[in-house]
Amino acid sequence: MRAAPFTIGLLAMTLALAGCAGSETETTGGPEADAVADLEIHRPFRRGPGSVNSYWIEGPDEILVFDTQRSVALAERxxxxxxxxxxxxxxxxxxxxxxxxxxxxxxxxxxxxxxELLMAETVAEQIGRDLSGYVERLRETQGDAYRAPPEPARLIEHREELTVSDVPIVVHLLTDTEAETITMLAIPSERAILASDIVANRMHPDFADADIDSWPRALDRLTRDFSGFTLYPGHGEPGPVNLLAANQVAYLSFVRSQVEREILDDDVATEEEINAAIAAIRANYPGWESVTGRPAQLRRNLEAIVAQLGGELEAGQEDGADGADS
Known part of the structure; x- marks a missing residue:
């Protein structure tokens, strides 16, 4: 993949996964205008809790893969x-x-x-050090045949230009949002941005590593910088940047308000208060699945916000039951 001059292409979005239950295909396209290459953005699609998006961008003569699913079995499809x-x-x-x-x-x-395996420097360091134990957890769940990710062939940087079939794709790195560093890929000629977990569309995001102060500000910048683009999220359906970003900000604000107003009036989060907040979130966002697929994700999200805001859990809650989040 090499740097190339700016060109205009035709985007066709294909939602497909051969052999995957619940897969579906939808194709949209815009008018042709001196196209030198057609790109297709493929989104393997699987409904339900724990559903996560991987994308592959297909040009006439090569493909770029963006994220690789949560398991080898899903990736093989x-x-x-x-x-x-x-x-x-x-x-x-x-x-x-x-x-x-x-x-x-x-x-x-x-x-x-x-x-060529590509990552931002921070992402490569985090995977290599595995301080959160994610790699070890993958090994436990996938068996002895699982191998930890290798070091990347090359580190990518903010605003670096990649190409697929000579169509430019620009790297954008966001810090302190849903994760310490998130890599996004923008395709300017197609007005498309693969935004990963900066947005979970109509799914409960994971707050385990999130910065609840910086994340909404990053979403506001995303709206300004990519207004009119289609956003391809880490979880859920693609849609307009402005709409998906605004919905994500509203969700973050609502969940945070549950902690600030209902839980931390005395700086201590009780079991009753957390269960009430979980019920309020579920009532306000009915039918939403969790991105992790874990039953206790909303509880863990609230606990993470409590910690970020300087509160404490009621004695004994650290190992408590899942309550309303079961």
């Missing part, structure tokens, strides 16, 4: 769909240090050994 195209994978980009975004990397590396 995407690998099969890519192999069916007969095109080489030029690069694999890992967006951030969350296991559902790099857990299936092994399948891609084995299938496409010539692909």
């Amino acid at each position: 995407i690998v099969a769909a890519i192999e069916a195209t007969g095109k080489p994978v030029a690069a694999i980009v890992i967006s951030h240090y969350d296991p559902d975004h790099f857990g299936g990397l092994q399948a891609f590396i084995e299938a496409f050994p010539d692909a």
